[in-house]
Amino acid sequence: MTPAKSEKILKELSEFYGDVKADLDFSNIYELTVAVVLSAQTTDKQVNSVTGELFAKYPGFSSLAGARISDVEKIIKSTGFYHSKAKNIVMLAGMVTSTFNGELPRSMESLLKLPGVGRKSANVILSMGFGIPGLAVDTHVGRIARRLGYTESDTPDKTEKDLCGIIPSEKWRDTHLLFIRHGRVICKARNPECGRCPVKGHCVYFRELNAS
Numbered sequence: 001m002t003p004a005k006s007e008k009i010l011k012e013l014s015e016f017y018g019d020v021k022a023d024l025d026f027s028n029i030y031e032l033t034v035a036v037v038l039s040a041q042t043t044d045k046q047v048n049s050v051t052g053e054l055f056a057k058y059p060g061f062s063s064l065a066g067a068r069i070s071d072v073e074k075i076i077k078s079t080g081f082y083h084s085k086a087k088n089i090v091m092l093a094g095m096v097t098s099t100f101n102g103e104l105p106r107s108m109e110s111l112l113k114l115p116g117v118g119r120k121s122a123n124v125i126l127s128m129g130f131g132i133p134g135l136a137v138d139t140h141v142g143r144i145a146r147r148l149g150y151t152e153s154d155t156p157d158k159t160e161k162d163l164c165g166i167i168p169s170e171k172w173r174d175t176h177l178l179f180i181r182h183g184r185v186i187c188k189a190r191n192p193e194c195g196r197c198p199v200k201g202h203c204v205y206f207r208e209l210n211a212s
């Protein structure tokens with residue numbers, strides 16, 4: 001994959017999907033952080049269905065830090081893995097309040113110290129919340145990066161490195177959003193709808209499929 005070819009792919013996806021936005025509902029960095037932790041192993045829609053009540057009851061890091069875990073569990077139960085998620089978000093809020101003086105840190109290194117925050121979540125927080133370049137690799141992003149020929153890796157860290165080596169940093173956030181949208185709408189894990197794909201002319205997977 002060359003930077004020039006990548007630019008064409010991103011332009012064509014962008015023209016096809018228009019202005020893409022994050023599907024998680026949030027209005028500040030606190031809400032984004034909690035929503036991102038809750039989004040593990042579930043859909044953004046499911047997270048959005050519980051965060052209204054959660055944020056009404058606990059509107060910031062300091063109130064969530066003082067919450068009873070069992071109360072939080074009741075609210076977030078439908079997002080799955082609710083014992084560990086409730087514990088993580090309450091501990092995370094406690095750590096932000098005590099260790100970081102109530103301010104969410106703005107570096108990958110510090111974000112990774114927070115319970116429930118891995119590299120993918122930290123990249124989402126940096127790019128969506130702070131406007132700091134980060135390219136979060138989830139299952140959709142990884143699959144599309146492989147099919148289009150950005151990487152041959154199955155691991156998120158190597159995929160992120162390969163993508164970031166080709167795509168300029170000012171495009172990382174939009175690339176994440178575009179690949180997720182593409183993965184949900186057309187380039188699904190099973191039975192991708194290649195016939196109506198706007199970037200099939202650049203796709204390694206499509207070429208190999210039609211060569212065999």
Ligand code: SF4
Binds near residue numbers: 187195197200203204
């Ligand atoms: S051609 Fe098919 S596999 Fe390739 S990106 Fe498009 S939908 Fe995905």
